[in-house]
Amino acid sequence: MISGIVTAVLLACFVGGWIWAWSPKRKHEFDEAAQLPLNEDQESSR
Template identity: 45%
Template sequence: MEIGLIRGLGTLVVFIAFIGVVLWAYNSKRKKGFDEAANLPFADEPKSDQREEKDSRSNNE
């Protein structure tokens, strides 16, 4: 086997694996879990109503 053929087959295997990961990530059954994980950094932030109320109190003082 020539080195070019081996590299070509390696590229093909990696490309097929990439397509598999993309399809797995966009699978509708797992989308809800990915959406929840994407919003985790914002979970500790106060809700917008509480933040606006706090800001309006500090402006009145």
């Protein structure tokens, strides 16, 4: 019984995190984070 409840809670946390990560509000922030390694390479080559 307890393991079923724990599984349901963890599934809800996973789905909540997935929705948060794929939220259109977060796209700009994630796009900026994706460009960080490229920007650091350009700055270090100067």
